[in-house]
Amino acid sequence: MTTTRFAPSPTGHIHIGNLRTALMNYLIARKAGGQFILRIDDTDPERSKEEYVDGIKRDLEWLGLHWDRVERQSERLDRYHAAADRLREMGRFYEAFETPTELDLKRKKQLNMGRPPVYDRAALALSEAERDSLRAERGAGVWRFKLDQQRIDWSDGILGEISIDAASVSDPVLIRGDGQVLYTLASVVDDTEMGITHVVRGSDHVTNTATQIQIIEALGGTVPAFAHHSLLTGPQGEALSKRLGTLSLKDLRAQGVVPMALLSLMARLGSSDPVELRTDMGALIEGFDLERFGSAPTKFDAEDLFPLTARYLAGLPLQAVADSIADAGVPDAQAAAFWSVTRENITTLGDLAGWWRLMSEGAEPQIDPDDADFVAEAMALLPEGPFDDSTWGAWTADVKQATGRKGRGLFMPLRKALTGQAQGPDMAALMPLLQVVRARG
Ligand code: GLU
Numbered sequence: 001m002t003t004t005r006f007a008p009s010p011t012g013h014i015h016i017g018n019l020r021t022a023l024m025n026y027l028i029a030r031k032a033g034g035q036f037i038l039r040i041d042d043t044d045p046e047r048s049k050e051e052y053v054d055g056i057k058r059d060l061e062w063l064g065l066h067w068d069r070v071e072r073q074s075e076r077l078d079r080y081h082a083a084a085d086r087l088r089e090m091g092r093f094y095e096a097f098e099t100p101t102e103l104d105l106k107r108k109k110q111l112n113m114g115r116p117p118v119y120d121r122a123a124l125a126l127s128e129a130e131r132d133s134l135r136a137e138r139g140a141g142v143w144r145f146k147l148d149q150q151r152i153d154w155s156d157g158i159l160g161e162i163s164i165d166a167a168s169v170s171d172p173v174l175i176r177g178d179g180q181v182l183y184t185l186a187s188v189v190d191d192t193e194m195g196i197t198h199v200v201r202g203s204d205h206v207t208n209t210a211t212q213i214q215i216i217e218a219l220g221g222t223v224p225a226f227a228h229h230s231l232l233t234g235p236q237g238e239a240l241s242k243r244l245g246t247l248s249l250k251d252l253r254a255q256g257v258v259p260m261a262l263l264s265l266m267a268r269l270g271s272s273d274p275v276e277l278r279t280d281m282g283a284l285i286e287g288f289d290l291e292r293f294g295s296a297p298t299k300f301d302a303e304d305l306f307p308l309t310a311r312y313l314a315g316l317p318l319q320a321v322a323d324s325i326a327d328a329g330v331p332d333a334q335a336a337a338f339w340s341v342t343r344e345n346i347t348t349l350g351d352l353a354g355w356w357r358l359m360s361e362g363a364e365p366q367i368d369p370d371d372a373d374f375v376a377e378a379m380a381l382l383p384e385g386p387f388d389d390s391t392w393g394a395w396t397a398d399v400k401q402a403t404g405r406k407g408r409g410l411f412m413p414l415r416k417a418l419t420g421q422a423q424g425p426d427m428a429a430l431m432p433l434l435q436v437v438r439a440r441g
Contacts, residue, residue: 002034010052038067095141096123119170143175157227164210192221235301256348261308270298328352362438363420371413392428
């Protein structure tokens, strides 16, 4: 069965980059009628925080990316140690004692000589006695996986045919000196034992994939299908990494972006299919195709989320927004009329309150000096409220007759006087909702 996972480390909030990973894995599983696992990669006890686990779940729930099961790496440490023992027995695992400073020095020397900075495997040459004395002196070493120095090939779901020379990659450290199991090993054990069939992740993981393929093979597991999506950049192609903090889902949600806008954009951005607003998850799943994605960096502009949000909201029925309308202060009796007037004129639900304020308190009139006399004359003709559906038509007919103005020259100054803006709802529909007209003077 198609099984995918989203495997965040709970060291921060989900941002737009992780969302892409989560969404692609989710869509692959759902499209195939398979399983989607939320795996919490919490083997690092210092950096992992429960509040982030909760935050990740809240964000995924908000998005509607429901998981079938949660797994936590911190509860599976015995499995990772068992796998480590097997690698040790196979002679594919060795202890190394270099300090970070020594490794750094080695790297610098290699770079100076124009060589790739690959770990030189000096630890492999240590005798038992040398290891004992290093251990006595420095404490337990790190455990490295001994790569087979041949090419590692896979057919990547996005990048195409990939071939990496294992000799150009350092033997990865899988267990730290303090015994902490590192992601590379934990992930491989989980992917194998949980029957993960497809792994989609960022292209920063390509080298990891190469080493993980060898570890999976060493442990006798089945190598999943891998795909690496391109990195997201800002609208100008600039690196997004530093701004990702401000592109957390939490912040986008606070700005009023709706899940379907976010999902619709991210399910297509970077693919050859156009971005289309989808209003339900089924359509999003149906229209997703990993093969359409390309390897070029993907430009992301958070501003694109707002027109999509506006279009999504405009299509919602009253009951879907009733709470927000009530929160904006609109009495129930006027909710339906209010929504039909505002639905096409908001970007986010946060704009509702402004419209209600305009209707209930009156807008600061905008009157061009040239129109001042005209507006004053028109206001004198405006009937007392309450207004109804016919007020606008009847009033503007009277004003036309009295002043001789017509068309835009007639309507625009009146719109600006009543709403303080040059654009907005259909005036005939707006009039019955206006409680206060400040332009009356
Ligand atoms: N915890 C890893 C990360 O967040 C998971 C990578 C993977 O999908 O294997 O980068």
